[in-house]
Amino acid sequence: MQVLLGIIFHFVGGFASGSFYMPYKKVKGWHWESFWIVGGIFSWFIVPPVAAYLTIPGFADIIHGASAGTIGITYLFGVLWGIGGLTYGLGVRYLGVSLGSSIILGLCMVFGAVIPSIYYDYFPKENKDTFSMLIHSSWGLTVLAGLAVCVLAIVICGKAGMMKEKQLSAAATDPNGIVAKTEYKFALGMAVSIVSGVLSACFNFGLEAGKPMAELANEIWKAAHPNQGNFLYQNNVTYVVVLWGGLTTNFIWCMILNARNKTFGDYSNKKTPLLSNYIFSALAGTTWFLQFFFYGMGESKLGNGASSWILHMAFIILTANMWGLVLKEWKGVNQKTSRTIIIGILTIILSILIVGYGNYLKP
Numbered sequence: 001m002q003v004l005l006g007i008i009f010h011f012v013g014g015f016a017s018g019s020f021y022m023p024y025k026k027v028k029g030w031h032w033e034s035f036w037i038v039g040g041i042f043s044w045f046i047v048p049p050v051a052a053y054l055t056i057p058g059f060a061d062i063i064h065g066a067s068a069g070t071i072g073i074t075y076l077f078g079v080l081w082g083i084g085g086l087t088y089g090l091g092v093r094y095l096g097v098s099l100g101s102s103i104i105l106g107l108c109m110v111f112g113a114v115i116p117s118i119y120y121d122y123f124p125k126e127n128k129d130t131f132s133m134l135i136h137s138s139w140g141l142t143v144l145a146g147l148a149v150c151v152l153a154i155v156i157c158g159k160a161g162m163m164k165e166k167q168l169s170a171a172a173t174d175p176n177g178i179v180a181k182t183e184y185k186f187a188l189g190m191a192v193s194i195v196s197g198v199l200s201a202c203f204n205f206g207l208e209a210g211k212p213m214a215e216l217a218n219e220i221w222k223a224a225h226p227n228q229g230n231f232l233y234q235n236n237v238t239y240v241v242v243l244w245g246g247l248t249t250n251f252i253w254c255m256i257l258n259a260r261n262k263t264f265g266d267y268s269n270k271k272t273p274l275l276s277n278y279i280f281s282a283l284a285g286t287t288w289f290l291q292f293f294f295y296g297m298g299e300s301k302l303g304n305g306a307s308s309w310i311l312h313m314a315f316i317i318l319t320a321n322m323w324g325l326v327l328k329e330w331k332g333v334n335q336k337t338s339r340t341i342i343i344g345i346l347t348i349i350l351s352i353l354i355v356g357y358g359n360y361l362k363p
Contacts, residue, residue: 002229003359006301007311007352013294014315016287018323023284029272033257035281037250038267042285044247048240051293055233056217062237066213071241074213077206078245084108084199085246086253091196094189103190106154107197109313112204113147113306119208129306142358143307150314150351157321157344163337164330203242204309210238218300235296239289291316302359310355318348 027035052059063071091104117131124130134140207214214234221231258264266272291312299308321341324330330338 002301003356006298007356009294009298010311011315013291014312015319017291017316018319020284020288023280026280027277030266030277031261031263033254034263034266037254038281039285040250042282043288044243047286047289048243052236052240055236059237062213062216070212074206074210074241075245077202077209078242079249080199081202082246082249084196087192087196091189091193094185094192103193104197105317106151108200111198112201112309116208117306139358139361142361143355146351146355146358147310149354150310153344153347153351156347160337160341160344164333167333206242207238210241213237230300232297232300234300239292307355307359311352314348314352321345
């Protein structure tokens, strides 16, 4: 039951992440940098401390009492994660939407799942799964098999996307629905995509670095609620610090774009539906944060950072591709391309079942 609940929580989080861009489609007359940072202020600055306040009494004291090293490295990983997200667009530009997305998401999944477990091989910590544990146990090998299957699914989805782009247009939409003109440069695109994929995985590294804060929140809750398992919302305190880093990166970049494109007027332009623009941007930002709100709940049930990250990424990719089908983004492609994307989606579902079974086998 704990594994099932963990998978359900990760599904809800992945669905939120794969769906958050939908409200942005309702924003009218604003440039990307304007609605992105308005939504981001909710995603990274307003909603995280509100969620922490509602779920963790005294969360600010936990952050204040954490060591400077813990706060600093957690914040730094947030900054690096923000850079990874921003360089995503360059990977798409130089490799195309499907190939660029596939490489970046695949690397993000692998690095985010594997690197922390390798780290704990060299710096052991109680209740942390090491890479040695994964490769020397049946449950660990099953989880890694699920990871491999999910990477295969990303490759299949990327292949389907390349087929779609070739058939329909030189312009395509990325997983967030942004129209992207591609300028194919394989070597440069690979280099940028690798940087983006590795840095995007820094969110998971940030969660690991901030674990002392989450563990303290968990201990306080368990002392007040004995014999009731782990605290579902323990990671909410860590999100506050990680997302400060993400806000820093995105705020600086969006302000640069506002200045370069002379779009500061968007925020007060009465020729646009200002109220609805702010509401939809806020809704998008809040929905984005919900992915990690439920991610933390899922991780508290599974108790395995590698499995949690794999499931989280798998559900995001699954949701994004399902939205593509629902919104008829694949309309007009031939039968072979349609069959390829469906096989990719089914392969993602298979990977989710394998990872879930691996957690079920874990003692």
